[in-house]
Amino acid sequence: MNTKSVTVIGLGPMGQAMADAYLDGGYEVTVWNRTAARADRLVARGARRAPTVEAALTANDLVVLSLTDYDAMYAILEQAPSAALAGRTVANLTSDTPEKARQAAAWLAERGAVQITGGVQVPPPGIGKPGATTYYSGPEDAIEAHRPALEVLTEIDHLGEDPGLAALxxxxxxxxxxxxxxxxxxxxxxxxxxxxxxxxxxxxxxxxxxxxxxxxxxxxxxxxxxxxxxxxxxxxxxxxxxxxxxxxxxxxxxxxxxxxxxxxxxxxxxxxxxxxxxxxxxxxxxx
Ligand code: NDP
CATH class of the missing domain: 1.10.1040.10 (N-(1-d-carboxylethyl)-l-norvaline Dehydrogenase; domain 2)
Known part of the structure; x- marks a missing residue:
């Protein structure tokens, strides 16, 4: 698998900015969005449109989620068989409560995936720009393994292992x-x-x-x-x-x-x- 390769699920203004930053950085970017047309501009720039959630998950080790809330995460991920999540690192850059972040980390762990919780500290135009930061929490080894890809988006402020900490x-x-x-x-x-x-x-x-x-x-x-x-x-x-x-x-x-x-x-x-x-x-x- 290409190490400069990532999946982005959720193409609101924030997910679009993230996919753009990866394309700018020379990454192979696979995208999926509930409203498929939101991917058109990115596909025209070279992103791959995954036909299904399963295809989006299995395309890459690192899956970035940028959704309205964690309910949207379940609505999307439950469309794929659990096996599609096994071995993935899910950088969940969706804002929600600390409790929801902890529950999601446990839900993903049951399916063999690791969640890195993220709380982005800049609006979409700040993504990929110097000085932008994201609060992260979750296992240090997972964050370190994906540091170069995460740093394409923003600097990393790793707060600790508790998956709820970044949300808090x-x-x-x-x-x-x-x-x-x-x-x-x-x-x-x-x-x-x-x-x-x-x-x-x-x-x-x-x-x-x-x-x-x-x-x-x-x-x-x-x-x-x-x-x-x-x-x-x-x-x-x-x-x-x-x-x-x-x-x-x-x-x-x-x-x-x-x-x-x-x-x-x-x-x-x-x-x-x-x-x-x-x-x-x-x-x-x-x-
Ligand atoms: P939006 O709410 O505009 O985008 C949400 C994305 O979630 C869209 O792709 C939307 O799909 C998808 N979605 C929502 N509900 C569902 C559902 N039930 N099933 C499937 N997909 C769903 O958010 P933003 O892009 O603005 O932000 C994304 C995250 O980043 C949020 O958690 C936000 O709090 C956080 N954030 C945003 C900042 C900002 O300034 N925008 C700043 C810092 C953090 P569809 O296109 O089909 O509607």
């Missing part, structure tokens, strides 16, 4: 990303309601969204269990969020997002953390 890091990253980016969208709505354009607000928004200083300040204190209110106090956070909510509502903008933050702050104060740092909320949030 991906999801906690998305927890920050969605709430963080929504805070920007919300603030821009308030800005616009007050006649401030996105271009005008941009430099201020960029400065405010740079949390590096705060993360590096708080992380060692959190690790040491230090939630002292010497720099910030939750009671001050409540007063601040009340001003934010008032400003938002006075601007005619939906206040549900700041109201949710205020609610968490108030619960922290009610739990006795008014004079502690906002990091004490970790204790309140962990059920």
């Amino acid at each position: 890091f991906y999801q906690i990253g998305m927890d920050m990303f969605w709430t963080g980016i929504l805070s920007y969208v919300h603030a821009q709505a308030v800005a616009e309601a007050n006649g401030i354009s996105a271009e005008r607000f941009l430099p201020n928004a960029v400065k405010t969204m740079d949390f590096r200083y705060f993360l590096e300040f708080y992380a060692p204190r959190i690790a040491a269990g230090n939630h002292e209110g010497d720099v910030d106090r939750l009671a001050m956070g409540v007063a601040s969020m009340e001003h934010v909510l008032h400003t938002v509502e006075a601007s005619g903008v939906d206040g549900s997002l700041p109201a949710a933050v205020l609610d968490v702050f108030r619960r922290g104060v009610a739990a006795g953390h008014g004079q502690d740092s906002l990091t004490s909320l970790i204790k309140v949030l962990k059920r």
Whole structure:
């Protein structure tokens, strides 16, 4: 089998970018997608269209999956006999929960395949570009055996053997990303309601969204269990969020997002953390 040879299953925007990166890198690429027409452009570039899932699996040792979720993986892989999976390494670059990733690794192991779980950290245009990273977890030997092929897509950040770990890091990253980016969208709505354009607000928004200083300040204190209110106090956070909510509502903008933050702050104060740092909320949030 050609060592520069890979199967890509799932040709959404991400799978397309991955197949393109392999073609650019001189790989023999076998593709399969539920909606077969999505493979046409890649086939025109030299990819091989597998007629069946079984053919896609048996074409290569390394099978890259890029699907909406793990349910899609079962819907696809169950179309092939189990024997088609035996001996394969499945780089599952589909995002889902840690539990689903662990279950899938066990399901594949029962069929003689090894799963490498991946959580891609860039949008499709970042695939194959310097600086792009993917969280990986799973057996080190499987990752090392396929390192050159995986590195065609992105750099490898191997977090450990637990197949759920890459999914966990991906999801906690998305927890920050969605709430963080929504805070920007919300603030821009308030800005616009007050006649401030996105271009005008941009430099201020960029400065405010740079949390590096705060993360590096708080992380060692959190690790040491230090939630002292010497720099910030939750009671001050409540007063601040009340001003934010008032400003938002006075601007005619939906206040549900700041109201949710205020609610968490108030619960922290009610739990006795008014004079502690906002990091004490970790204790309140962990059920
Ligand atoms: P899409 O949801 O657009 O693509 C999904 C692929 O899954 C398509 O090939 C689709 O087939 C297939 N699929 C979905 N459901 C089924 C099913 N029931 N049976 C068979 N095939 C199915 O996702 P993306 O390409 O955008 O992303 C792929 C993965 O990468 C996702 O897990 C995503 O979270 C992750 N990711 C995406 C990023 C992005 O910016 N796009 C960034 C980082 C990670 P069909 O074409 O037939 O519909």
